[in-house]
Amino acid sequence: MFPFLSVLFPQQSGLYEYKIFGGLTECPPELCADVYMDLEYRKQWDQYVKELCEKTCNGKRIIYWEVKYPFPLSNRDYVYIREQRNIDVDGRKIWVALAKSVSLPECPVNPGIIRVEGYEQSLVIESDGKTGSKVYMYYFDNPGGMIPSWLVNWAAKSGVPAFLKDMQRACLNYCKKT
Template identity: 50%
Template sequence: MMATPSVVNTSVFPDEEFISVAKQVNNPDFTGYEFYIETMGVKFYRKYRQSSGLYEYKVHGVMDLDPIICGNVYVDWEYRKQWDKYVMELYPIKDEQSNKEGLYWKVDFPFPMSDRDYTFIRDMKVVQLDGAITPVVIARSEPFASYPENSDVIRVDDYCQECAMQSDGKSGAKAYMHYYDNPKGMIPTWLINWGAKYGVPQFLQTMQDACKNYPQYVNDQGRTLIPSPEPAIIA
């Protein structure tokens, strides 16, 4: 099911990139990664980035959610403000000079740390891979001249996320995610890495709950869930 969306689709990523991410659902590439933790039926792998002293992560496994609904939840920025308690501001933006479209996102960090904000581009496409419907979401930080940095907030300019989901043939979804985020500032790297260990599993649980509540939210908004979306890419 796809919802009549409250999303921002930039269409800036090539089809080949969506296909590459979709293939990770059944054939994940963990070259250079080490196993980290396992929770909620998914395994976490990580790779150290020498340049930042931080890790990037890959997540793979089966989750109790509908892959199409999950794709909707990922990109529905209005709904994100309902279920993510750390969202302070989140809305579409547009660069007046280039007409580039994206999102502005301000995140609440616990005291005494400064809050963070992002400007980024994101897109979702449904890939039909070997006959299987696979929603794929790609997001990356991107500067927007119309939304310069604010001295009261630390701008995160090194962020990327890719995720893909596919039915497991039962009631759940095979899921893959690749994620990296450098929050900068004076936060010790050990604390950031520790937060990733516990924060990402917590996010997955919150995301799973948000997916289960999404059909009711869409109905309350007077919108429609569209079953069996037509794929944008066939591979």
């Protein structure tokens, strides 16, 4: 994995956007996209997943995702739509996954869990020209409630960067699985 940069950009609301640039060596882009889109497999490699599944609500295919938060904070959950596209830009094959929260009355908030209403994520993956991938991710959410500064600092310094390392391990194990 080549060095990557995780940067926080404060918004006027006091919330943060995360932008990540990185690389996954020995993980081809198609494999990275498959691992990222495989919800069942993510339950195995992402330690923060409490629940993750695809549902149909009001005729729309949505994803329900409950994320474990450290005690004494309440878990957060997300209801969102997601789409993946493979595009060709001047002969470069690029995998794009987009996700955005939706509000559906058919998917009520569970007691004791805080619903993340504002969530957006964009993931772009392309070949690094060798055996790996270059990855760009934009991530924003409004986690609701009071999030202590120690948790924000942990996310910026450790949690968000660790995601790429976890994904690389998941890709290498996915190869063995298939």
